[in-house]
Amino acid sequence: MRIGFLSTAYHTSHVLRYYNIIEAEWKLFGTGVDIIRAFERKEIDLAYVGLTPTILGISKGLEIVCVAGGHVEGTAVAGRKLEGARIGVPSKGSIHDVILRATLEKENIEAEVVNYPWADMILEDYIDGKLDAVCGTPNLIVLAKKHGAKVFFHPKELFPFNPSYGIVVRKSALERINLADFLIKHEWACNLLKEARGVVSKSLSEYFNGLIDPKTMEEILSLSPKYCSSLPREYIDCTMELLEVMKKLGYIEKVPKERDIFDTELIEKLHPQKHHYS
Secondary structure, three states: OEEEEOOOOOOHHHHHHHHOOOOOEEEEOOOHHHHHHHHHOOOOOEEEEOHHHHHHHHHOOOOEEEEEEEEOOOOEEEEOOOOOOEEEEEOOOOHHHHHHHHHHHHOOOOOEEEEEOOOHHHHHHHHOOOOOEEEEOHHHHHHHHOOOOEEEEOHHHOOOOOOOEEEEEEHHHOOOOOHHHHHHHHHHHHHHHHHOHHHHHHHHHHHOOOOOOHHHHHHHHHHOOOEOOOOOHHHHHHHHHHHHHHHHHOOOOOOOOHHHHEOOHHHHHHOOOOOOOO
16 A cells, blocks of 8 residues: 655654554655655555645545545634734645635735645745744744744634545555555554543654654644544545635636535444544
């Protein structure tokens, strides 16, 4: 199994890699949009990716589907100022980009949105003074706060239950990968992130070669501690709401149906109980 993943610290990919309990070929990407391109090239079978890039791919005919959740409310905005600001955000079409643009319009805030091909570059430019604000994951927000950033919009304030990432699979790979085994271990890791953040923070700090100390790691994991593998109605409904935002922004022309984006059959069998995102 070939798995695409991001550097985002609270994704279960890093927990599974640290404990080495999944046999897979792991491929790191800079943004969710890059992951969708890798699906197009048939380089990966499964990925950790936001639902807006997934919708972009599906709208263009890409045969992929979301089979499980992972985290909700993973976007925040922080910085020195917002009005008239240059705001760094991952690639156009990423969930952070879509949420930011919708929020600026809703709040009537004049600002320049600067998209980045590699999310880790945003913090560097903010520290260097090339950006006034940043929009992205709890990783980015917590680290920006250490350089004087003020949080303008917390995760829970931006599209409640927004699908910060899900598990997306290339349909042609479904028959040859052991998806049930992966999802069981993914749910185990979700529970670990939710219930044992102190322990996991130490493990992930080691995993990232000490670049993020355990205390900072725990702060990242705790900023929006909404981890689960299920696909409840709220997750799906918010995805469809964001789909309409993407259409309004001109990101998509062909609008996928809910059944084109989600296949909930397996995760409903593996996770029949109520979700534990919150």
